[in-house]
Amino acid sequence: MNHILEMRSITKTFPGVKALSDVNLLIREGEIHAICGENGAGKSTLMKVLSGVYPHGSYEGDIQFQGEVCAFKDIKASEQRGIVIIHQELALIPYLSIAENIFLGNEHAKGGLISWNETLKHATALLKRVGLTESPQTRVADIGVGKQQLVEIAKALSKEVKLLILDEPTAALNDEDSGKLLELLLEFKAQGISCIIISHKLNEIRRVADSVTILRDGQTIETMVVRETPEAEPQVSEDRIIRGMVGRDLDNRFPERTPYEGDDASEVAMAIEDWTVRHPIDQQRNVVDGVSLNVRRGEIVGIAGLMGAGRTELAMSVFGRAYGRYTGGRVYRDGKEVRTRTVPEAIEHGIAYVTEDRKHYGLNLDDTISRNISLSSLAKVARRGVVNEHEESRVAERFRKTMNIKAPTVFEQVGKLSGGNQQKVVLSKWIHVGPEVLILDEPTRGIDVGAKYEIYTVINDLAAQGKAVVFISSELGELLGMCDRIYTMAAGRLTGEVPRAEATQEVLMRHMTRDRGDEG
Amino acid sequence: MSTATQDTKSAAPPPNDGSPGIGTLLVQSLRANVRQYGMLVALALIIVIFQIWSDNILLRPLNVTNLVQQNGYILILAIGMMIVIIAGHIDLSVGSLVAFVGAFAGVLMVNHDVPWPLAVILCLLVGAAAGAWQGFWIAYVGIPSFIVTLAGMLVFRGGTQILLDGQSLSPFPEGFRKISIGFIPEMGPYTQYHNPTMVIGLAVCAAAVWQEWRGRQQRAAYELDVMPIGLFYVKCAAIVAAVMAFAMTLSSWHGAPVGLLILAGLMVIFSFVMRNTVVGRHVYALGGNQPAAKLSGVRDKRVTFMVFVNMGLLAALAGLVFTARLGSATPSAGLNFELEAIAAAFIGGASASGGVGTVLGAIIGGLVLGVLNNGMSLVGIGTEYQQVIKGLVLLAAVGFDIWNKRRVGS
Numbered sequence: 001m002n003h004i005l006e007m008r009s010i011t012k013t014f015p016g017v018k019a020l021s022d023v024n025l026l027i028r029e030g031e032i033h034a035i036c037g038e039n040g041a042g043k044s045t046l047m048k049v050l051s052g053v054y055p056h057g058s059y060e061g062d063i064q065f066q067g068e069v070c071a072f073k074d075i076k077a078s079e080q081r082g083i084v085i086i087h088q089e090l091a092l093i094p095y096l097s098i099a100e101n102i103f104l105g106n107e108h109a110k111g112g113l114i115s116w117n118e119t120l121k122h123a124t125a126l127l128k129r130v131g132l133t134e135s136p137q138t139r140v141a142d143i144g145v146g147k148q149q150l151v152e153i154a155k156a157l158s159k160e161v162k163l164l165i166l167d168e169p170t171a172a173l174n175d176e177d178s179g180k181l182l183e184l185l186l187e188f189k190a191q192g193i194s195c196i197i198i199s200h201k202l203n204e205i206r207r208v209a210d211s212v213t214i215l216r217d218g219q220t221i222e223t224m225v226v227r228e229t230p231e232a233e234p235q236v237s238e239d240r241i242i243r244g245m246v247g248r249d250l251d252n253r254f255p256e257r258t259p260y261e262g263d264d265a266s267e268v269a270m271a272i273e274d275w276t277v278r279h280p281i282d283q284q285r286n287v288v289d290g291v292s293l294n295v296r297r298g299e300i301v302g303i304a305g306l307m308g309a310g311r312t313e314l315a316m317s318v319f320g321r322a323y324g325r326y327t328g329g330r331v332y333r334d335g336k337e338v339r340t341r342t343v344p345e346a347i348e349h350g351i352a353y354v355t356e357d358r359k360h361y362g363l364n365l366d367d368t369i370s371r372n373i374s375l376s377s378l379a380k381v382a383r384r385g386v387v388n389e390h391e392e393s394r395v396a397e398r399f400r401k402t403m404n405i406k407a408p409t410v411f412e413q414v415g416k417l418s419g420g421n422q423q424k425v426v427l428s429k430w431i432h433v434g435p436e437v438l439i440l441d442e443p444t445r446g447i448d449v450g451a452k453y454e455i456y457t458v459i460n461d462l463a464a465q466g467k468a469v470v471f472i473s474s475e476l477g478e479l480l481g482m483c484d485r486i487y488t489m490a491a492g493r494l495t496g497e498v499p500r501a502e503a504t505q506e507v508l509m510r511h512m513t514r515d516r517g518d519e520g
Numbered sequence: 521m522s523t524a525t526q527d528t529k530s531a532a533p534p535p536n537d538g539s540p541g542i543g544t545l546l547v548q549s550l551r552a553n554v555r556q557y558g559m560l561v562a563l564a565l566i567i568v569i570f571q572i573w574s575d576n577i578l579l580r581p582l583n584v585t586n587l588v589q590q591n592g593y594i595l596i597l598a599i600g601m602m603i604v605i606i607a608g609h610i611d612l613s614v615g616s617l618v619a620f621v622g623a624f625a626g627v628l629m630v631n632h633d634v635p636w637p638l639a640v641i642l643c644l645l646v647g648a649a650a651g652a653w654q655g656f657w658i659a660y661v662g663i664p665s666f667i668v669t670l671a672g673m674l675v676f677r678g679g680t681q682i683l684l685d686g687q688s689l690s691p692f693p694e695g696f697r698k699i700s701i702g703f704i705p706e707m708g709p710y711t712q713y714h715n716p717t718m719v720i721g722l723a724v725c726a727a728a729v730w731q732e733w734r735g736r737q738q739r740a741a742y743e744l745d746v747m748p749i750g751l752f753y754v755k756c757a758a759i760v761a762a763v764m765a766f767a768m769t770l771s772s773w774h775g776a777p778v779g780l781l782i783l784a785g786l787m788v789i790f791s792f793v794m795r796n797t798v799v800g801r802h803v804y805a806l807g808g809n810q811p812a813a814k815l816s817g818v819r820d821k822r823v824t825f826m827v828f829v830n831m832g833l834l835a836a837l838a839g840l841v842f843t844a845r846l847g848s849a850t851p852s853a854g855l856n857f858e859l860e861a862i863a864a865a866f867i868g869g870a871s872a873s874g875g876v877g878t879v880l881g882a883i884i885g886g887l888v889l890g891v892l893n894n895g896m897s898l899v900g901i902g903t904e905y906q907q908v909i910k911g912l913v914l915l916a917a918v919g920f921d922i923w924n925k926r927r928v929g930s
Contacts, residue, residue, distance in 0.1 A: 322815055347817045361815050364808035366875050375805050376816040378798045385797050390742040409745075429816070 002029045003064075004163060004194045005050075010061035012045055012054060019045045020059070020218045027163070032185055032195045034205040034226070036245055037215035038474065043198050046215065047165055051085040052078040066162070082162030086152045088171060088307075092140045099123035099136035102155045126154040130184060145282065146177030153184065164188065165196045170204060171308045174285075182208050189230070200306040202241055202513050206234040214244035221245075238513070239506065246476060246505035254481035255453065257460040260298025268294045268335065269468035270351065270437040275329030277310075277317040287313045287324055289492040295437065295468040300459065302483035303472045304508050310492040311472045312356050315439045319353035320346045333437070347376065352435035354426055356442040356472070358419070362426045365415030369407060370396035372414050372425050377433045399428035404454060420451025427458060438462060439470040444478065456482060476505045488512050558920065559868060559884045566888060570895030577898050578891075581773035584766075589700065589845060591890035592779040593618070593838040595883055597861035598868070599790050600834035602882035605865050606794070607827045608807035608874030609665035613654065613672030614835040614861060618854030620676040621647050621839030626689030626849030629696060636696035644836045650676065651832020652825070659824035673858070681851050690848035699782070700844035703774040713768060714775030721767025725760045732756055779841060786834075791879040803827060808875030863910070864889055867917040888913065 005027040012020040020042045027033045037043050048054050050063065052072030063070045065081055072078040075085075092101050099119050108118040123136035130150045140148060149169060156164055166185075170178040178201075185195055185208055199205055205212055206226065214221040221244050226234050259265075271294035279285040288310045295301040305311045316323035318331060320343030331340050333349050340346040346353070355361040363372055373396045374381055381392040396410035403424040407417060414425055423443060430438060440459065444452045459482065463469050473479050479486050486503050488496040488511035496511035571578045597614050604611045621643050628639040650672070657668045708715040732755065739746050747755070770776050794800040802823045805813040814820045838857070843849050868885025870877035889910060896906045 316815075319815070342819075343815060344817045344819060353815065355812075355815060360809070361811050363812055364805055364875065366808050366871075367804065371801065371804075375801065375813070375818070378801055382798050385799065387796050387798060387801060389796065390738045394742045 003027060004029045004066055006062075006064040007046070007050065008062045008064070010046065010049055010059060010063075012049055012059040018218055020049070023061075023215065023218070023220045025213055025220065026223065027194055027196060028210070030189060030192050030194055031210040032189055032197060032208050034209035034212040035196060035198045035215060036200075036202075036205065036212055036241055038245055038476065041215040041245075042218040043215055044167060045218075047085055047167060047196070047198065050078070051075055051083055051165065079159050082160055083165070084156040084159055084161045084163070085165040086149075086156060086167065086169065088168040090145075090148050090152055092148055092151060094141035095139060097137045097139055098127070098132075098134060098143075098151050098154075101140055101151060102126060102136075102158050104155075106158065122158065123154075126157050127151075129157055130154045131180065144177070146173045146180070149173065149177070149181060150184070161193060163194045163196065165198075167198045168200065168307065169197065170199065170201060178204065186230075200513060202238040205241070206236070206238065209234075212236065212241060214241065216245060238510070242506050242509040242513075246509060253453065253456075253477070255457045255460055258464045260464055260466045262297065262466045264297050264466070267297055269297045269299075269333065270295050270470075271332040272314075272318055273330045273332070275314060275318065275331075276327045277313055277323065278325040278327055280324045283325075286327075287492050288317060291329075291489070291492075291494050293487050293494065293497075295470055297436075297466045297468055298463050299485070300463050300469040300471055300483045302479035302486035303470065303489060304474075304476060304479055304486055304512055305489035306474070306512050308491070309489040309512065311489055312441055313492075314489070315353055315441055315470070315472060316355075318346070319343065319351060319439065322353075347433060347435070350434075350436035351439070352376075352430040352433055352437070353439045354430050354441060354443060356445065358422050358426055363414050363422060365413070367414060368411045369400065369405065369414055369417075369425055370410040373399055373410075373428045373432060376429055380432065395432060396428075399424075399432070403428050403458065418451075420447040420455075423447055423451070423455060424458075427455065431458075431462070435467070437468045437470070439472070441472045442474065443471070444473070444475070452478075476508050479503075479508070480505065490514050559881070559888065559917065562917075563884055563888050563891065566891050566895065570891065570898065574895060574898040578895055579769065581769050581771075583894070583898075584769050585773055585777055587890060587894050588777055588780045588783070590894065591886060592700070592783050593842040593845075594857065594860050594864065594890065595783055595886040596786060596834055596838040596841065597857055598864035598882040598886040599786055599879055600831040601858075601861040602865040602868065602870055602877050602879055603790070603794065603803060603827055604665075604831050605862070605870040605872075606807045606874060606877045607803050607824060608810065609658065609824070609827070610862065611654075611665065611669045611672075611828070611831050612858050613650075613669040613676055614831065614838070615854040615857035615859075616673045616676035616680065617647065617650055617832065617835040618839040618842055618857055619680040619851065620650070620683070621836040622843035622846075622849040622853050623680045623683040623689070623851070625696075625840060625843050626692070627683055629692055630689045630849070636693045640696070640699075640840060643840055644833060647832045647834075647836020647839070648829050649832070651829040651835070654832070655825040655828030658828060659821040665828075680853070684849060684851050686851060688848045688850040692844065692847055697844045697847060698778060700777075700779050700841045702778040704776050704778065704781070706775065713771035714773075715771075717767055717771040717775040720776060720781075721764055721771075724767075725763050728759050728763065729756050732759070779845075782837075782841070786837075787879060787883055794879050799823070799826070804875055806874075860889060861886075863914045867914055869921070871921075872918075885917075888917075 003026050005025070007023065007025040010020050010023040011018070023042065023046060025046065035043050035046070049059050052074050055073045056071035065083065070081065093104065096104070102123050103119055108115045108122065120136050127134065127136060130153050132147060132150050132154070134143060134147065140151060153164070169181055173181065182204060185197070188195060197209065209226045211223055211225050213223040224236050224240070226236050273292045275288055275291045276286055277288040279287050291314055293301070303311050313323050317326055318340060320340055322343060330337055332338065333351070338349045340349060340351065359365060364375070370393050374392045378387060381388050381395060393410055399405065400407065400410050405421050405424045405428070407421065414422060417425065427443070443459070444455055447455070459469060459471065471479065471483055480503055484500050486498045486508060487494055488498070488508055490512055495514045498507055498511070567578065577583055597618070601611060601614065624646055625639055625643050628634040628642060629636055634642070654668050654672050657663045658665045704716045706714055706716065732752070736746050736752060794803065802813065802818045805816065805818055806820055806823055810820060839854065842853060846853070864886035865877065865882050866872070866885070867888055868877065868881030868883070870881065892910060892913065893906065896909065
């Protein structure tokens with residue numbers, strides 16, 4: 001069989017990080033090819049290289065498409081060749097109609113005037129191909145996410161796509177819509193369109209894919225044939241894929257921890273019961289669904305889950321209902337039920353939440369290190385509402401030294417620091433509040449190895465002092481190295497609770513990839 | 521790409537040996553406040569240019585007093601507007617609110633003979649209520665401030681016309697008018713200068729120097745870097761010289777206008793609130809990054825609400841000062857005041873995206889506009905050209921800001 005696409009020895013470096021290292025990818029003509037890997041394995045980067053988001057010259061290696069070497073300088077160039085990528089976050093304009101969205105940037109126009117009749121005619125034809133019966137004049141905002149996904153695909157078809165790339169296409173869809181989408185992909189395959197699908201849902205991969213390539217730490221691990229003929233049963237098991245995704249040694253990446261030995265060592269510091277949160281816009285969907293968990297003093301408890309599992313949503317909702325619509329659930333601190341309806345209430349009850357997205361939710365980038373650290377605990381450096389700036393700077397200076405924040409002074413703008421140092425500022429801010437329970441959401445995302453170790457040390461110290469730590473992470477290795485217990489979540493539900501002794505990457509991954517409704 | 525520059529920057533921090541030289545400190549301080557120093561220099565330049573161009577009329581005691589009285593109400597508005605802009609909002613209604621409060625004052629004092637101190641208090645309450653009304657829609661309902669205050673601009677202007685029935689109201693009681701056109705009464709033996717004004721000037725100098733000294737001592741106590749003692753003396757001398765020159769200029773006419781004292785009081789209070797209090801911090805945090813502030817425990821809605829209540833209060837005060845100066849309440853009072861106040865805030869270093877700016881900056885920005893107005897009138901430039909020039913100054917100031925930021929690479 002011919003190869004429609006060959007990517008050879010692709011290497012892509014960001015400052016300080018090698019995102020892709022010598023990656024090879026071969027796609028056969030007319031196949032559905034799945035790409036698997038943990039978050040941060042380099043899947044999206046690879047697709048951005050392919051589609052020209054990272055232009056030719058910013059990476060090393062060759063791309064050959066339909067037998068010709070390609071040097072795409074932007075997305076437009078790759079689309080002209082028939083490579084279309086559909087990102088996880090849909091790129092539709094909600095207040096434009098379906099037809100307008102399909103032909104955005106590609107309008108049926110003469111001399112700048114749009115021919116609406118032609119537009120509508122083509123749009124109707126395209127919608128029919130993807131199985132949508134909506135009028136092309138419907139606003140995109142008025143249809144569900146599943147149908148929006150189909151509109152994106154119709155948009156791709158309008159560009160005469162030869163290779164369709166879907167990044168986590170079913171992550172936000174319910175079972176029914178996911179099923180329809182997968183059927184559609186099989187139809188396209190029959191029409192000769194090749195397809196790359198990035199997915200965490202292994203059952204879906206087994207259902208539609210012809211081959212699967214596994215990436216790990218920016219390298220190609222292996223490519224396996226899932227089925228030789230379209231009707232054949234899949235030859236590759238989920239366990240086999242999981243082994244490929246996680247097979248990595250745990251070396252000395254984690255500091256030693258002194259166990260907490262206070263009198264209250266085994267007491268539950270915080271318990272969450274039956275917590276349920278609705279999606280802020282899509283009222284039909286529960287992003288967190290009846291989750292119950294607890295964490296003891298001096299314990300580090302992990303929450304594992306793939307993108308869209310609802311981990312961040314759970315944490316933010318517990319922390320002052322800062323996400324979605326709370327529909328039920330209770331929080332207990334030291335055995336007593338407490339109210340955490342607002343962030344100040346949550347803080348008052350000794351809960352701190354260190355956000356996953358430092359830049360948007362954690363820091364005021366224009367402001368200084370010192371003022372960022374004090375923001376949540378101004379009362380501690382103020383008397384009768386007047387901030388003692390000297391005391392504030394002294395506190396910040398102390399954290400700069402103990403946390404090893406690399407900056408000349410505490411008056412440096414936070415926006416100028418590197419990711420690792422910014423993360424240390426956020427951690428300092430919450431440690432200064434003096435909470436009993438810390439919820440850390442992806443505390444090491446986008447941080448280099450050295451800074452990661454420092455942050456692990458800080459987390460261990462907190463636990464050794466008897467704080468209860470909830471550690472949310474997408475890096476399984478990190479959870480295994482740090483946590484006493486690990487909960488897993490999938491599709492908003494708790495799917496497992498694994499003590500450290502029994503936890504392996506395979507076990508966790510199995511719980512995390514468990515679909516809705518699966519039991520056992 | 522942005523991470524690239526950030527990484528290289530943090531990778532090589534200059535070694536901090538605890539005792540940087542005077543030069544480094546000066547450069548650091550200049551770099552940190554380039555915007556404010558820049559506008560201060562620009563203000564000084566504008567003053568010098570018009571002083572020469574107007575044959576030394578600009579800085580004559582009478583004209584300096586005029587400057588203060590002509591711009592007092594805009595400066596009061598600029599303080600409030602600066603805070604609104606720092607919080608990430610805008611207020612288009614203040615000009616109309618100035619007129620509305622003026623009209624209300626007229627109805628109370630001229631039509632119903634309400635004693636003026638009581639009338640002043642009622643007017644301030646009305647201003648605060650108007651601010652609370654707008655703050656409610658903005659903070660708790662979530663309507664963008666641009667729209668709420670645009671509506672307010674129409675509502676309050678219409679309300680003014682209803683209250684005044686299309687007429688002007690006068691005369692206002694003399695006691696009331698003193699808050700704008702009055703001077704501090706002369707006391708003590710006859711000297712060449714106005715005694716109380718000189719005393720106040722000296723007191724301000726003493727307070728400023730003491731404040732600087734205390735700050736220095738505290739920084740030293742907390743083992744933070746302090747300015748070298750020589751530079752410290754130079755700074756204090758400069759402050760004393762500037763304050764005393766100003767006080768002497770005013771003293772050789774009638775002394776300090778009452779309006780100036782009100783303004784100075786507001787400046788000190790609001791500078792302090794924005795710099796040194798928890799509330800002030802929360803306003804900056806809110807404008808700098810609203811979601812992050814909220815997740816840090818800042819009561820975002822309440823803070824936004826209070827910012828607008830404060831703006832309403834200050835607009836009412838500006839309305840009173842303006843009405844007292846004019847001596848009558850008119851339906852067209854306060855036209856375009858909101859634009860002057862917004863321009864003053866942006867010239868003074870506010871950022872359109874919020875989170876940045878100082879009260880002192882608003883004052884400097886307001887003075888730049890005020891001196892331009894006054895100076896251009898003195899040398900006989902027509903109002904049509906005055907507007908063109910002010911517009912270009914605003915554009916240049918903000919353009920410089922953006923250019924400067926890009927140069928620094930943040």
